Amino acid sequence: EAGVTQSPTHLIKTRGQQATLRCSPISGHTSVYWYQQALGLGLQFLLWYDEGEERNRGNFPPRFSGRQFPNYSSELNVNALELEDSALYLCASSWGPGVYEQYFGPGTRLTVT
Amino acid sequence: RKEVEQDPGPFNVPEGATVAFNCTYSNSASQSFFWYRQDCRKEPKLLMSVYSSGNEDGRFTAQLNRASQYISLLIRDSKLSDSATYLCVVNLDGGSQGNLIFGKGTKLSVKP
Helix, strand or coil, X not given: CCCCEEECCEEEECCCCXXXXXXXXXXXXXXXXXXXXXXXXXXXXXXXXXXXXXXXXXXXXXXXXXXXCCCCCXXXXXCCCCHHHCEEXXXXXXXXXXXXXXXXXXXXXXXXX | CCCXXXXXXXXXXXXXXXXXXXXXXCCCCXXXXXXXXXXXXXXXXXXXXXXXXXXXXXXXXEEEECCCCEXXXXXCCCCHHHCEEEEEEEEEHHHCCCCEEECCCEEEEEEC
């Protein structure tokens, strides 16, 4: 069974640009979660989508946004990039909301210069 | 107080040793609990869920103490391949918030 996939693997942008990151969940999973892991910091929750709707968001500014498509894949958009947005962005999926285990993709490493 | 706290380590142990990691969580509404492992510059991988009765998976044993808001992971007969960062993770409110709360991790290094 294929795991969670993310693209691109690496992304280099300059300050002020926009970045788009993509995620495909495990087949059958309806919930997709986005996390940020900055160097030396723990994973911080960004966004949660389930059945096409945003269910919850973490303590991040509105320039972090996303969506979930009818096939349950998801996109994370980061506008007006700042240097401190440089991090590993991880996508996870689960069978549904609630207590289900989350499985992570390999991540997209975003570098803002 | 941080939501999930772990000893950052590093724990440096010889092959074959038994090592235990502890974790405390602050929110008594936490509903489900997990241990993940993360290798350097890789994604976290689910190691095991933690159940109230405690559970074992091969060399790994997880315990939960809800009264003390404390979770533990015991690794027996450590292997070189166990070297990684171990993340204590909780999920709040039965999932109404959806997201997992991660500790910063405990680094384990198993030496020959």
